[in-house]
Amino acid sequence: MDHKHVGLLGATGLVGACILQQLVSDQWRISAFTRKPVPPERAIGQIHWQQLNAAHTLHDQSRKGPSLWICAAPIWTLPEHFSLLCALGAQRIVVLSSTSRLSKINSSSAYEQAIAQRLADAEQAFRRWADEQHIEWIILRPTLIYGMGSDKNISVIARFILRYRFFPLLGAAIGLRQPIHVKDVSTACILALNTLNIKNRTYNLTGGETLTYREMIRRIFSALTITPRFIEIPRWLFQLTISVLNWLPQYRHWTPAMADRMNRDLVFDSIKIQQDLQFRPGPFILSEEDMPSKQN
Numbered sequence: 001m002d003h004k005h006v007g008l009l010g011a012t013g014l015v016g017a018c019i020l021q022q023l024v025s026d027q028w029r030i031s032a033f034t035r036k037p038v039p040p041e042r043a044i045g046q047i048h049w050q051q052l053n054a055a056h057t058l059h060d061q062s063r064k065g066p067s068l069w070i071c072a073a074p075i076w077t078l079p080e081h082f083s084l085l086c087a088l089g090a091q092r093i094v095v096l097s098s099t100s101r102l103s104k105i106n107s108s109s110a111y112e113q114a115i116a117q118r119l120a121d122a123e124q125a126f127r128r129w130a131d132e133q134h135i136e137w138i139i140l141r142p143t144l145i146y147g148m149g150s151d152k153n154i155s156v157i158a159r160f161i162l163r164y165r166f167f168p169l170l171g172a173a174i175g176l177r178q179p180i181h182v183k184d185v186s187t188a189c190i191l192a193l194n195t196l197n198i199k200n201r202t203y204n205l206t207g208g209e210t211l212t213y214r215e216m217i218r219r220i221f222s223a224l225t226i227t228p229r230f231i232e233i234p235r236w237l238f239q240l241t242i243s244v245l246n247w248l249p250q251y252r253h254w255t256p257a258m259a260d261r262m263n264r265d266l267v268f269d270s271i272k273i274q275q276d277l278q279f280r281p282g283p284f285i286l287s288e289e290d291m292p293s294k295q296n
Contacts, residue, residue, distance in 0.1 A: 005064040006028045006193065009081060010073030014150055015096060019072055020047070026190070031066050035083075047107065048286065052081070056274075067091040070189050076122040077138075082129055092136040092199070094192045096185070097123055099141045099204055103266050106288040109257040122278075123202070136199040138192040140185075143206045146284075147182035149167060149292045154179065154251060158220050159292050166229040170238050170259040173214040173230075176267045180207035181290075184281040191277040198276050204268035209283035213262045216284065223286035235259060 006023060008015040009184055011032035023030050023046075030047045032038075038049040065088030075097045085093070101119035104112040123139055130137040146154035161167055188205055192198070211219075214230070221228040233241070238259045245251035273279055 001195075003068070003201065005031070005066040005068065007031045007069040007085075007090070009033050009035065009052075009069070009071040009078070012038075013072055014148060015182055015185055015189075017188055018068055018148070018182045022183075022186050022190060028128040029066075031180035056163050058293045064089040068193055069191060071095045072189070074122075075126065076118050078122065079129070085135075086133060090133075090135055090192065092138075092196070093130065094138045094140065094187070094189050095126060096145055097139050097141045097202075098283075099206075099266070099268055101141060102268070103261075104257075105257075107257045108260065109255040111253070112255060112257055127200075130199075138189055138194060138198065138200075140205045140273075141268075142180055142185050142188075143204070143205065143266070144177060144179040145182055145185055146179050146286075147290050149290055151182065154220060154286070154290070155292050156237040157217065158224060159250065161221060161224060161226060162292070165226065166231050168238060168241060169214060169217070169230050169232050170235060170262045171232060173212065173262040175213045175261055175263045176210050176265040177213055177216050178206035178210050178267060178270075179216065179284050180205060180281055184208075188279050189279065190271065190279075191279055193232050196228070201276075203273035203276075204270050205273060206268050206270040206281065207284055209279040210267060211284060219284060219286060223288075223291050 105116040
């Protein structure tokens with residue numbers, strides 16, 4: 001294997017962009033694949049950008065590509081690229097899934113159940129294909145990812161607080177959470193890629209701190225320098241509120257099941273990955289760069 005050349009799928013997403021930045025800092029050569037054309041200003045010497053469309057990639061396979069790969073794109077899109085990975089000589093692949101695979105399978109929301117099933121099916125399809133092709137694989141399932149002001153978890157809540165100056169809670173909101181910063185997710189991906197004695201394993205990937213849902217929201221208020229203001233409301237009113245919010249694009253995927261989970265522990269054992277990869281994720285600390293702009 002060429003241990004300093006890596007292929008990256010999903011290079012322009014939140015996690016992919018963070019992985020790309022770390023790989024560049026660590027002096028890797030990167031073949032970065034994306035569906036959209038890449039602006040010229042993003043092209044630098046270490047990165048070979050390739051647009052994911054059949055005509056382009058087939059013409060670009062005259063020689064073997066990287067043997068090491070990271071997939072930061074949604075795992076259910078990976079089967080679209082199986083033939084490309086085989087043609088380019090992939091030998092080891094680190095793939096991101098999600099703990100939603102476990103936490104949402106019994107959700108009261110059909111939409112969330114479908115997501116969990118889609119993740120489960122994608123993981124199974126990937127493992128089966130990789131084993132058939134004798135390709136080493138690692139699946140990482142992050143918990144709630146945050147960071148850089150553009151995630152779909154903490155940043156969405158922060159924008160709600162910025163706009164309405166309060167946050168609704170269902171009851172005490174004492175369910176436990178383990179949010180993980182996108183930079184820690186990036187670090188874990190690269191560690192998994194490099195730890196060659198570990199292969200064909202699935203890990204849950206958590207942050208370095210466990211805290212209640214209420215405390216997590218309180219820290220978002222603090223990071224925004226807004227005095228915490230919680231409004232505890234009954235489930236029927238929460239359901240009504242969410243049905244109204246669903247009309248707004250940024251809240252279209254909010255469900256009453258999200259409120260139910262405020263008092264449910266979503267805690268996963270990540271000791272094994274910390275031991276195997278010498279991985280040390282940080283606590284839930286929000287910096288200014290992790291918050292959305294107050295002008296937005």
